[in-house]
Amino acid sequence: MTLSISLTVNGVRTDVAIDDPRVTLLDLLRERLHLTGTKKGCDRGQCGACTVLVDGRRINSCLALAVSHDGAEVLTIEGLASGDRLHPVQAAFIDNDGFQCGFCTPGQIMSAIGLIAEAETGDDPERIREAMSGNLCRCGAHVGIIEAVLDARNRLAEDERRTA
Structure with a gap:
């Protein structure tokens, strides 16, 4: 069938x-x-x-x-990317060393985008860590990942302010 x-x-x-x-x-x-x-x-x-x-x-x-x-x-x-222009979350992951081996990175980035859109964590690193807990990084890049999410959240908010 x-x-x-x-x-x-x-x-x-x-x-x-x-x-x-x-x-x-x-x-x-x-x-x-x-x-x-x-x-x-x-x-x-x-x-x-x-x-x-x-x-x-x-x-x-x-x-x-x-x-x-x-x-x-x-x-x-x-x-996500638009030609050579990375999505702000992708750029934030690079700028904040939010990855090591890179295997989990696509899932981490997609989860971060969803998390930011949910707008339930604010700028609290502990709430972000909890909300991202379904995405595991075996390399231990979680500190960079949390920093990347915070940075991306700020970048997206700034982009939104500029276009409003």
């Missing part, structure tokens, strides 16, 4: 035929759409390496069935 779903991935509408209804959003992105920035870490929803935004909310794509997101808007790490 083949199912057809439609997703808007990084701003581009994509129609996909799915042969197995058990295909996860992560596997669809990586294997069918060749968007390999989203990483398969634990494949159990415990590490956050697979974090993407679906309809503006951060989710672990390894736990999400692709068919359950028919019609959704999906944003992956590949959809």
